[in-house]
Amino acid sequence: MDNPIDTYVATALQSYTVLAIVALLIGAAVAPYAVAVAESNENHVVVVNVDEPITGSSAQETVAELRSLRQNDSVKAVVLDINSPGGGAAASESMYLAVKRLEAEKPVYTSVGDTAASGAYYTAIPSDGIYVTPGSLVGSVGVRASVSSSGGLPPGVTTGPDKAGAMTQDEWYAAIESMQRSFVGSVMEERGDNLTVDRETVAEATVYVGGRAVNTGYADEIGNTEDAVVAAADDAGVSDYQVSYRDPAQPQTSLLGLNGSDATSGNVTVEQAPMNDNGIDRVRFFMLFGTLENERILYNSTDQGGVRDE
Known part of the structure; x- marks a missing residue:
């Protein structure tokens, strides 16, 4: 014959086990909601790093992150932590x-670390x-273009003069x-009330250091950040x-052929612009602070008429 006390204890333990399992299931169902509520009740200031040359892929990743932050109600403000010499013109415009x-x-x-130049x-x-x-x-409010050679169309037939893809x-x-007018115009629109220099000076693409940047x-x-x-x-x-x-953006090892850069000295090396399938040189447009290898100067903003590279 079973001991009544043993029977009572076994029944009680079974009941507690059932209750514990029910409690865990309820907790698992409620926890995500509780976490979501807690997160929505918190105020966040988010720091976004822009610490690489700006390429199409890095810009795409950063733009997606900024869109997400814009749509997140718990994010009350954003700080851009920039250390970049700029990059491709189209990518920089998308970041802007x-x-x-x-x-x-x-x-x-x-917050600018070492550099926020050109596209940055x-x-x-x-x-x-x-x-x-x-x-x-x-x-460094300016634009540059690079092409590896004077170009020229290879033998072939096209349906129109622009179909060849050359410029x-x-x-x-x-x-x-x-592009230069757009860049300078944006600086005047966004910073015009603060600037102590005129539009022509902005177009000279001068780089300012620290306190001088504040003064101008x-x-x-x-x-700091x-x-x-x-x-x-x-x-x-x-x-x-x-x-x-x-x-959001992983460090880039190349920028349209960028071999390396030293933003503080402005030394940037870019390989020759690649050709398309027809063997025609592609012009690369940059909002980049530095020196481009094989660069051909198409425009110099210090001369209002532009300078041709003969």
């Missing part, structure tokens, strides 16, 4: 537009504030002039917030 869209909905501040400065200008260190290099030298000049209005304050975070949070009206970090 992404930052401009983000800034229209929430505060965006920029283009990326920064929609920011509500730009912080630089005393040694930061800022500016005449006059078309190169027109394209680079259009290219930047706003001397400070922490200062930019505090300013961004204050602009967003939050005092209790978490700081998180994003590095």
Whole structure:
């Protein structure tokens, strides 16, 4: 005959086991909701690294990250932590537009490490504030084009003169002039109230260091990333917030043939522009601070008429 006490204990343990399992199942169902609520109740200031030459792929990844942050209600402000010499013209323009869209909905501040030049400065200008260190290099508002040779069409037949894919030298000049006007115009639009230099000076593509960048209005304050975070949070009206970090683009080992760069000295090496399937030289347009190997100067903004490379 079973002991009544043993029977009672066994029944109780079974009941507790069932209750424990039910509790775990309820907890598992409720936990994601609780976490989501907790996250939505937190205020975040997100620091996004832009610490590589700007290429099509790196820009795509960063633009996607900025879009995600723009749509996230828990993100109250964003800080761009920039250390880049710029990069491809089209990629830099896409970065600028992404930052401009983000800034229209929430505060965006920029902290410059060593360099925010050319396309990287283009990326920064929609920011509500730009912080630089005393040694930061800022500016280089200009566009360059590179092609490996004078080109010329190979033998063949096309259905129209433009189908061959080549650009005449006059078309190169027109394209680079259009990009230059757009770049300078954007700087004047975004920074015009702060600038102490005129449009012609901006078009000279000068690079300013630290305090000089602040004095000319290219930047706003001397400070670091922490200062930019505090300013961004204050602009967003939050005092209790978490700081998180994003590095959406992986470091690039090449930029359309970029072998390496030293942004502080402005030394950048780019291989010859590749050819398309018809053997026609492709012109590469850059918003890049540095020296391009095999570069042909198509336009010099210090001469308002442009300079042809004869």
